[in-house]
Amino acid sequence: IAQCLFIAGSGFSEVAKARASTSKVSCCHFSSDGKLLATGGHDKKAVLWFTDALNPKSTLEEHSMLITDVRFSPSMTRLATSSFDKTVRVWDADNPDYSLRTFTGHSASVKSLDFHSNKEDIVCSCDSDGEVRCWSINNGSCVTCVRVFSGGATQLRYQPHQGKYLAAASEKMISIMDAETLQVCRNALKGHIKNIESICWDAAGDYLASVSEDSVKVWSFTSGNDGECVNELNCSGNKFNSCVFHPNYPSLLVIGCYESLELWDIREKNTVTISNAHDGLIAALAASNASGLVASVSHDKLVKLWK
Structure with missing residues (x-):
């Protein structure tokens, strides 16, 4: 039934929207309980939103x-932000008047970051020189630093729940590293013809999706199957940019494009287009397993919630 709803195009609709910034919004993420959404972008600010009515809670202004x-x-009320200013900052979402930690050490723009799935003390970041650093929040220091790529790193994400791997995208490849040691490189996922814009894990950590402007690939990490490409969707028109697995339908991938969203049912190999979802590039997507909501942010300065 769920699949039929989506194929009919009626099972996914906008439920809230707000002006998130005075300029382009480029990133977003839900808290683990689904009650808060964070957005950030070109105006140097991160905004915390109450998701029930999409009202702003606070604005973080140190970058x-x-x-x-x-x-x-995944386990605390902490939030981390990365910036072109080469820093990583960690905040208490309950008391966000000032950052708890500012990590400096990257020699280039920090492009992405993520908290370790199982170790609440560790946050990891990557920069445009291809360097990956892991930081201890308690100690306020860098605990691991590796040069992973010859090109710049685009995005990194820890495998949820299992926390076995750290996936990091650089140009046309994804490096799969051991989450504990950052040994480079357990596996290199190759096959994209154009640069990878975005990666995301499903909630169970069994599948990783990667998006370049002309294709989306899904890689399996089920037992004995680490890193096999099991599904691919080629772009038929609108360029792809961002992705997230739907929180309620694990085989459904939501893909952000320029102005539109694509709903790709990986199992049924069907797609539905949500036209005019935004008035610009959909830069990032987030999903909340707690609330069933999907968030989208765009260069049109808006944040939207979908269900």
Whole structure:
């Protein structure tokens, strides 16, 4: 029934929207309980939103250049932000008047970051020189630093729940590293013809999706199957940019494009287009397993919630 709803195009609709910024919004993420949403972008600010009515809770204003990524801790009320100003900042979402930690050490723009799935003390970040650093929040120091790529790193994400791997995208490849040691490189996922814009894990950590402007690939990490490409969707028109697995339908991938969203049923190999979802590039998507909501942010300065 769920699949039929989506194929009919009637099972996914906008439920709220707000002006998130005075300029382009480029990243978003839900807290683990689904009650807060963080957004960030070109105005150097991160905004915390109450998701029930999409009202702003607070604005975080310490970065000196645009914000590239926002991530909540899976187990605490902490939030981390990365920026072109080469810093990573960690905040308490309950008391966000000032950052708890500012990590400096990257020699280039920090492009992405994520909290370790199982170790609440660790946050990891990557920069445009291809360097990956892991930081201890308690100690306020860098605990691991590796140069992973010859090209710049685009995005990194820890495998949820299992926390076995750290996936990091750079140009046309995804490096799969051991989450504990950052040994480079357990596996290199190759096959994209154009640069990868976005990656995301499903909630169970069994599948990783990667998006370039002309294709989406899904890689399996089920037992004995680590890193096999099991599904691919080629772009038939609108360029792809961002992705997230639907929180209620694990075989459904939501893909952000320019102005539109694509709903790809991986199992049934069907797609539905949600036209005019935004008035610009859909830069990032987030999903909340707690609330069943999907968030989208765009260069049109808006944040929207979908269900």
